[in-house]
Structure formats: structure tokens, C-alpha cells
Amino acid sequence: MTISSIKHGRRENISRLLELIWTKAAFNLRSEVNRNYLSYGWWILEPLMYMVVYYIVFGFLLQRGGENYTVFLLTGLIPWMWFSKAVSSSSNSIIAGQNLMLQVGVPSIVFPLVMILQVTLKQLPVFILLIVYIWLNGFTPDIHWWSLIPVIIVQALIIIAIACACAAIIPFIRDLSYLVSTGLTFVMFLSGIFYDYRRIAVEWQDVFLLNPFAFLLKCYREIIIDKIPPDLATLSWWGIASTAVCIGLLLAYKRLRYVYPRVLAG
Amino acid sequence: MTKPIISLQDVAVRYKRSGNIFRKKSYYEALKSVTLDIYPGETLGILGRNGSGKSTLLRLISGIIQPDHGKITNHGVSVSLLALQAGFDQNLNGHDNAILSGILQGHSRKKVENYLNEIHEYSELGDFFFEPVRTYSTGMRARLGFSITTIINPDVLLIDEALSVGDQHFKDKAEQTMHAKLKSQQTVVLVSHSHHQISRLCDRAIFLDDGISLKSGEPDEVLTLYEKSLES
Numbered sequence: 001m002t003i004s005s006i007k008h009g010r011r012e013n014i015s016r017l018l019e020l021i022w023t024k025a026a027f028n029l030r031s032e033v034n035r036n037y038l039s040y041g042w043w044i045l046e047p048l049m050y051m052v053v054y055y056i057v058f059g060f061l062l063q064r065g066g067e068n069y070t071v072f073l074l075t076g077l078i079p080w081m082w083f084s085k086a087v088s089s090s091s092n093s094i095i096a097g098q099n100l101m102l103q104v105g106v107p108s109i110v111f112p113l114v115m116i117l118q119v120t121l122k123q124l125p126v127f128i129l130l131i132v133y134i135w136l137n138g139f140t141p142d143i144h145w146w147s148l149i150p151v152i153i154v155q156a157l158i159i160i161a162i163a164c165a166c167a168a169i170i171p172f173i174r175d176l177s178y179l180v181s182t183g184l185t186f187v188m189f190l191s192g193i194f195y196d197y198r199r200i201a202v203e204w205q206d207v208f209l210l211n212p213f214a215f216l217l218k219c220y221r222e223i224i225i226d227k228i229p230p231d232l233a234t235l236s237w238w239g240i241a242s243t244a245v246c247i248g249l250l251l252a253y254k255r256l257r258y259v260y261p262r263v264l265a266g
Numbered sequence: 267m268t269k270p271i272i273s274l275q276d277v278a279v280r281y282k283r284s285g286n287i288f289r290k291k292s293y294y295e296a297l298k299s300v301t302l303d304i305y306p307g308e309t310l311g312i313l314g315r316n317g318s319g320k321s322t323l324l325r326l327i328s329g330i331i332q333p334d335h336g337k338i339t340n341h342g343v344s345v346s347l348l349a350l351q352a353g354f355d356q357n358l359n360g361h362d363n364a365i366l367s368g369i370l371q372g373h374s375r376k377k378v379e380n381y382l383n384e385i386h387e388y389s390e391l392g393d394f395f396f397e398p399v400r401t402y403s404t405g406m407r408a409r410l411g412f413s414i415t416t417i418i419n420p421d422v423l424l425i426d427e428a429l430s431v432g433d434q435h436f437k438d439k440a441e442q443t444m445h446a447k448l449k450s451q452q453t454v455v456l457v458s459h460s461h462h463q464i465s466r467l468c469d470r471a472i473f474l475d476d477g478i479s480l481k482s483g484e485p486d487e488v489l490t491l492y493e494k495s496l497e498s
Contacts, residue, residue, distance in 0.1 A: 027365075030358065034358070261330050
């Protein structure tokens with residue numbers, strides 16, 4: 001059974017798809033900017049505000065911080081915000097895109113991927129500011145900073161895997177969208193953003209680090225604050241695992257492409 | 267004999283009405299049995315009352331859904347559903363929405379950008395082309411949507427009662443465009459309630475009655491059948 005599609009080769013199809021994802025994400029950002037008064041400024045203001053609040057609560061009121069607590073906090077907060085915004089905005093993306101899906105034959109994986117790209121592009125200036133800030137605080141980049149590249153890549157893979165998985169499941173079990181926001185809050189507390197994992201009882205540390213996010217934060221801080229290389233072996237395992245999940249999701253999305261319009265229209 | 271570019275054979279589509287793993291599922295059969303062929307260069311009209319399955323049929327032809335039963339074959343043609351506001355982002359202007367819409371319909375960005383001037387002119391939106399779509403009237407959005415889809419020429423154009431929106435001037439203009447397409451290579455499938463449009467614009471018509479494709483043939487013949495069914 002052939003279904004209508006562009007009559008060109010598959011390679012062109014993929015490049016068209018990527019162009020669609022990129023263009024849609026860029027236009028979504030432009031649309032957001034057209035709407036908000038503070039426009040671009042808000043993208044940076046928002047994480048800054050979070051940082052100030054967390055610093056006041058944990059660093060000042062509770063005196064739980066240590067030296068350079070702001071740098072410590074930020075190296076946890078910024079990667080976290082990338083992850084949590086990507087997952088929370090992607091999880092409902094297929095439901096949100098139902099009108100579009102019923103008018104145009106767009107592969108359903110486009111919806112979460114557009115959201116992930118959109119969030120990532122918004123986070124870019126924040127990441128850069130983070131680097132500037134920690135540099136100014138005396139944590140100059142050194143050779144270990146090169147290992148930030150694999151860490152960021154693995155984080156991206158984990159984000160894609162989790163965000164696309166949530167987006168895929170939620171149209172079938174809509175109640176799960178509540179679980180996503182609660183789940184993110186749990187993971188936030190269990191990842192060591194505000195505290196150093198080394199303060200936990202030693203016997204629990206390994207279990208704690210099974211949380212991929214806790215592990216990623218450990219990597220970020222090892223590179224930036226402790227100036228030691230991260231655990232590349234475990235990082236590679238996470239990379240392989242999330243790549244496998246992504247491939248599985250690609251196949252699942254292919255099969256679900258014609259299921260979603262029914263589930264949403266019915 | 268020309269070969270059809272799209273064929274449907276005994277196609278059925280049903281939507282789930284209620285039920286899940288805990289309750290018995292009940293279905294609504296939008297299409298029960300549809301068999302039709304679409305030939306290159308023709309303008310095919312689809313007549314049917316509300317609820318006869320016309321929108322579902324168009325979604326099937328444009329590749330948005332697959333049938334539950336039967337077979338649909340597309341012999342390698344591109345199909346675009348003319349939706350009046352396909353994917354319009356209210357906060358973007360007409361220009362950006364034209365690009366977005368064109369890409370969503372499967373064209374490359376370069377190709378769409380080449381057509382932008384033509385789209386702008388045809389839509390007669392003037393300076394509004396660069397204003398956010400949320401400031402547009404319904405008619406203006408319809409014009410934009412129509413301009414985008416017709417100018418970027420898919421192989422098969424599906425129109426779901428879109429010609430009925432807009433003022434008389436634009437309706438006339440749209441009809442003129444349709445006439446031009448009638449004579450051209452473009453294949454058009456037009457869903458309409460307007461007897462006038464079907465009889466004037468279509469080469470062939472098909473009557474869709476409660477999910478079943480009945481009589482197909484000369485527009486006037488099918489129109490008579492359709493009108494008879496409205497009376498009963």
C-alpha cells in the first residue's frame with residue numbers, strides 16, 4: 001500500500017524533514033519573541049531569577065552552600081533547565097499539534113523534535129552566559145573542558161530519548177501528563193542540583209548516581225569545579241543506552257504515524 | 267486509457283467512539299465502502315451531505331490517515347489538502363506563515379521562497395502580508411491559505427469546501443483560478459455543497475452517501491441523484 005508522499009528519494013525526504021524541524025523551531029521562537037514584552041531578555045532573566053531564589057534559600061537562609069556556591073548551583077541548574085524544559089514542552093506536543101496533524105501529512109516525530117530544538121536554541125545564550133560567569137569567577141577553561149563535549153552530547157541524547165518517549169505515550173494515556181511534571185520535580189530533588197552528592201551517606205551514593213541526571217551533574221562539576229576528567233566509561237554506557245532508546249523510538253514513531261491522527265480525531 | 271494516479275478500493279475508515287481496555291469499544295464508521303479512481307488532469311467533485319465522510323475521504327487521499335480496510339494506492343504523486351489555515355501561527359506575519367505552510371506541505375524552503383512574491387500578489391493582502399495573522403479577517407486568512415496552496419502547485423489539490431469562504435470578488439477570482447486549473451495538468455478534487463460550483467468546475471463527480479461511494483459520472487447526473495437524496 002503506497003501512501004502519498006513526495007516522489008523523491010529517501011535522502012531528500014530526510015533533508016526536507018530536518019529543514020522542516022529547523023524552520024518550525026526557528027519560527028516558533030520568532031513567534032514567542034513577537035508575543036512577549038521582554039522578548040529575548042526573558043530567556044536569560046528567567047534562569048537568573050531561579051538562581052537568585054535558590055541561592056537565597058540554600059546558600060543564605062539554610063547556609064548549606066559552600067565556597068563558590070553560585071558556581072556550584074549554576075553548573076547544576078543550567079543543564080537541569082535544558083532537560084526539564086525540553087521534556088515538559090515536548091510531552092504534550094503531539095496533542096497540541098493535532099490540528100496540524102489532521103491537515104497535513106507530517107510525521108509525528110516532528111512535533112517533539114521541534115520542541116526540543118526550540119528549547120535548546122533558547123538555552124544557548126544561557127549556556128554561554130554560564131561559561132562567562134564561571135570564567136569570571138576564576139574557573140578558567142582548561143584542557144578538561146574538552147570533555148564537556150561528550151557530556152553535552154550524551155545529555156542531548158538522554159533528553160531526546162525521554163522527551164520523545166513521553167510525547168509518544170501521552171496521547172494514549174493523557175493522565176500521564178500530570179505525572180510528567182511531578183516526575184520532573186522528583187528528579188530535580190534527586191539529582192543534587194542544590195547539594196553535593198558526596199554529602200549523602202556513602203552506601204547510597206552508587207544508587208543515587210543511577211539517576212542519569214545526577215550522573216551528568218557529577219560530570220559537569222568534575223570538569224568545571226574539580227578540574228578532573230569525568231567518568232567517560234559510564235558516560236559512554238549512558239550514550240549507548242540512550243542511542244538505543246532513540247533508535248527504538250524512531251521505529252515506534254514510524255509505526256504510530258497513522259495511529260495518532262485516529263487517536264486524536266476520534 | 268489513462269491510468270489513475272490515485273486509486274481507492276473498497277476502503278473503510280472507522281473512528282473509536284468510546285471504550286478502552288476497561289469498557290467495550292464502540293466505533294463510528296466514517297467510511298464504509300469507497301471505491302474510486304482519480305485520473306491525471308481531471309477535476310473530480312465529491313458531493314455528499316454533512317456526515318457522509320467527505321473530510322475523512324480527503325484525509326485518506328492526502329495521506330494523513332490509512333484505511334482500516336481496503337486499499338489505497340498512490341502512484342507517486344504529491345497531494346496537498348487546501349486547509350484554510352494549515353498550520354498558521356497567529357503571531358507570525360503572512361510572509362512567514364506562507365513559508366511555514368509551504369514547508370509543511372512538503373516543499374523545500376528555497377522553492378517556497380521563490381513563490382513568495384506570487385503568493386503575495388495573488389492574495390491581494392498588500393501591506394498586511396507583513397502583519398501578524400491574528401490581525402487578519404477570516405476572509406484574509408482564507409485568501410492567504412488559498413494563495414499558498416494553489417500557487418505552489420502540488421500534483422493533486424484537495425479542496426474541502428474552501429471556495430465558499432471569502433467575498434464575492436475573491437470567490438470569483440478563486441473560481442477563475444479553478445477554471446485555469448481545470449484546463450491545466452493539475453488534478454483537483456473538490457468537495458462542495460454548491461451545485462453551481464460542481465457543475466461548472468468539475469469534469470466528473472461522485473456521490474458519497476453515508477460513507478459509501480455511489481454513482482460516479484457526469485456532474486449533472488450525479489447532482490440530480492444528490493438532490494433527490496436531499497429530498498428524501
